[in-house]
Amino acid sequence: MIKFETDVLIVGAGGAGMYAAIEAAKSGASVILADRSLIGRGGATVMAMMTVAAAIGAQTPDHWERHLADTLTAGHGLCNESLSAILCEDAPARILEMDAWKVGWAREDGHIEQAHAPGHDRPRCVYVDFLNTGPAVSKTLRRHVQNASTIRRIGDLCIVDIAVEDGVACGATAIHMETGEPVILAAKAVVIATGGLTRLYRRNSASLNMAGDGYALALRAGAPLIDMEFVQFFPIGHLAPRLVGLDPIMWDPFRYKLGGILLNGQMREFEQRYAAEDGRHEGGRNDGTYVLTRDLATYAIMKEVEAGRGSPAGGAYLSFKHVPEAELRRAFGPVIDTLAKNGIDLTQRPIEVAPIAHYHMGGVKVDTQFESAVPNLFACGEAVGGANGANRLSGNAITEALVFGARAGRSAAATAAKASHRWRPSASAATLDLLRRRTPSVTANPAALIGELQGVMMDKVGPFRTQTQLDEALADIDRIERAIGTDPMASGAPFDAVLVDWLDLRNMVLVARSVTLAARARLESRGSHQREDFPGLDPRWQFNQTVELRDGRLALAADARLERSSHAAQPLADIPA
Template sequence: MNPLQLNTDVLVIGSGAAGMMAAKAAANEGAKVVLVDKSLVGRGGATILAQMTVAVALGDAEEDNPDIHFEDTMKGSRGMADPDIVRAIVDRGPELILEVEGYGVKWARTPDGKHSQVVAPGHSRKRCVYVDILNTGGATSAGLRKAIWKDDSIERLKNIMITKLVVENGAVVGAVGFAMEQFQPVIIAANAVILATGGLTEIYERNSASANMTGDGFILAAEAGAELRDMEMVQFFPIAHLYPPLVGIDPIMWDPFRYKLGGRLLNGNHEEFMDKYNNEVAGNYTAARDQTTYAIFKEVEAGRGTPHGGAYLDFRMVPEAKLKEAFGPVIDILNKQGVDLTKDMVEVAPMAHFTMGGIRVNTSMETTVPGLFACGELIYGMHGANRLSGNAITETLVTGRIAAEVASKVGRKPASDRLQAELEQELKRLERLWYPREVDKDEVSMLSVKRELQKLMWEGAGPLRTEASLSRALDRLRELGERVEGVALAKQSYYALTLVEKIELIHMLKLSESIIIGALARRESRGAHVRLDYNQSYETAVSTKFQLDASRQWTMQEIPLPELKQPSKGDQ
């Protein structure tokens, strides 16, 4: 089959909120843009599922400015955020909130017309904007989707699996892959490539990710020669829904209601316990996510967990009228499934939620490989060892825009024969991967192996880690990798979904290995990385640097970080 061949100024890979913002911003700069996604354009990623808030120092609710937001974020990172990246993001957060408002995102307003802003754990000010009734991420994605659909300079391609970035003379010149429907080869030449494929939390058994967030962008970048940092730093959302089973409810929806209404966290003995771990006062919840996750697991470890291994979330003391006002239509969804919050408690427990490590970029979102940019959850630098609630979508919008502004100015590259040669090699590799031998049916279900991996990572490299658990997980991980590589799948004439599943699984296995290698090397507890056998933090914070060598094996180096005494912008 003849390949699909495209030539563009900017290629954006991934169409969640970061990718859509990058595509729109590049088009606004006058660039010709191709936006590709392995699923439906604008319908995947993490933002579309996000229900809570966006942290920006607008100052509508109380006196606030980016300097204070910067200081809160640096403090929350447990000494590991990159101050230059944090500064770049918080400075432009207010601007981007107003931009997407122009795309139709209706941020909640107070009666006097100001943006409604609330406080979230780790923030010292009421700076988090939101869209009413758990629709912040969905509304943001919808606004961006409408914006890119109206722009004729953005070519949108769905069901395209990009499998390799093409590098010539040390710079990225495009990408190759295939269209899933008929395994049609794809070649895209580009002056610049922006990766926006999201995080990797799908590798865990309990996770809040879209199913397509399998870490593809990290692998594409690393194979092109880019540097990754702190891959072991994965955030676990502390109070994700555990029991009873619910349909039509995002598992992480409880958080804003807990802070808004004073929902109590109780252990299996019906006792509040956060005061023992973070000196919280009942009804005034200030613990950051890493602290709450740790506290819940310590209660479970001590035999004080709930029947299903978590904690109770209790709203029974809140008046019914106030519950209905706060929960809106959600209260009816809960009631129809037998949950009456005036009488019933629910069980909650931590869940893998966000990738805090990632691709190393500078303040222009340039990776260490010329011509290659990254944005959104893919990047390293904003969060360190702990992400503050509300900072994710801020990062998504700002970094998508910055990447596009710079990428759109990359000079035109001469036509390259390298793309065609790389495509031919890549197709041979993919065919060997798909069916190393002819079989009538798949030798092994990739989805069953994926579930095995997810369980392995949750038990061995989840919220609480030890040398023994990590070492066992690494051994089992490598055994799984050897099994998967040699599996033959039945060739399909239409929709190469099993090949996609195998590629994704190989990416997940490789990234799981980086998480474990980093977690073994990091003999400390810091933020979301908890080593039960090393409960102290290093005096000097370190960052773990990952690169793939010529044999596709990880090299890892610990790099001491400078003390974070960055002066605020106003003092410089």
């Protein structure tokens, strides 16, 4: 059995995990930075191509409190205001630190350029031209991680469970992806930095390792999650033709810079019609730069498809044919060449787009030290819930990864400095037992079941929900859970995909059930949670819901911290996990 010992164990090496490692090491802690993928190359951070919000005031005078006001407005009354304030107040320091580390923020007349993204009251989003923000951020952090001698990087290590002794986190139990061998990691403090859950959905912008592992790890360790019902869908995710090498949500910056006209399958514009029906929106502009809010654009595209007016691949067309080639190249330079390699010429034909699961507002419930309800267990980045409430503002997610990562790394190091190692064999015994067991005969295909679960989540727990669909989804999740059984399936081969799929599905079922239960309980429409049977925001629902695992059952509750009303429209029930 391989065993490691460290002060701080960080699970996940995206933007949040790497920043946490750098800060924990700076505070004097020994650090293990573990990732199921390559260090700094898995997850969302390296895939992101666009904007990072921070009130640095380089483009236009700004103050972090203006950024906070916009964040709270977007969150529709459900933000944990202390976390939102940390996000906005620390953002300029992290962005300027990254600038000093030569990340390469785009500049104009000598100052850092800031783009005006929807929902912000002024230009506030820094970026690295051309659509290179995530790779540049990851590369910069990887360099700093590599230069810190007290950070030990371990890739291909999938954390299966957090080890808990006497109710306190004391490390983790993992498998080495190549050999399938179990690995023990003893740590004085553990940080979950595993990113989001969007791989739960059939159409998603995620990589294979973003299926909500961190939420399942936290639940099984005894830590509650918050706001699980709030999954953000991005309306114009790339749908067709095939596109390799670019972020599927890249069409947003194209629209910011150049306009871009949404057309249905009959080549007719439709945004204005939905804007007029909705009444909340000011109506469209005819210069091609009209942008509906994300929720309304998602609704409009889905309703056009439902009415039989979708594009051939089942979405809408997005056309840039009105933009001259020279202008396209001036705005997006080498990206135009990558599009050409994919056979896409925007001057000749529109591409097809459709809503895509993109980000999760919910996550591990933490305090302002980023510690969960389980002592010595911290979380940061997209794995944390609360800062963005019911909807996230563009550009806040990478900021959240950097800011919360730095904070959590410091807090974990401070805790480790006062703690001693608590890991005992009993802390990993149940997980080791699970990893040793095997289903005697392979009765199901975990990869196929993952596909089935993704379909259920997309069709029944997607951007628009109803009681009937959510009830059906819970029944489907029960069925899928029964099909995977309680003992792992495995092929025994190196990089055992069957075993990894089984472990992933074990987490995905738990997390999918958390999202669905929270969505079924919330009898209103707010931010990214839209109930077709309960349209409109209901002030009685201005409280957050938490989910936790008690004696093997998921329990849903109204979060005490933010509850502003004694009314709960539906009894909050204990449901089997």
